[in-house]
Amino acid sequence: MPGVGVGRARQGFEALRVPFAERGKPTDEYRATLRLTTTQVDGPERLAGSAPSTSSACSGSAPS
Secondary structure (H helix, E strand, O other): OOOOOOOOOHHHHHHOOOOHHHOHHHHHHHHHHHHHHHHOOOOOOOOOOOOOOOOOOOOOOOOO
16 A cells, blocks of 8 residues: 655655645645546546646657
8 A cells, every 4th residue: 555645854845835724625635636546437527626637638658
């Protein structure tokens, strides 16, 4: 089972202009997106959140 952490290096969040105190919300949104993309069979779901869009992301086998 993979693990996900929100990060603890304040400098990285400052460089991205993300408030350090709010770092958990985007992580929760990414986890929800990952959960949907790995469990949904009928197609992609749209999520309304502040995290960057994953509308062009795809999953499947890597080309050989």
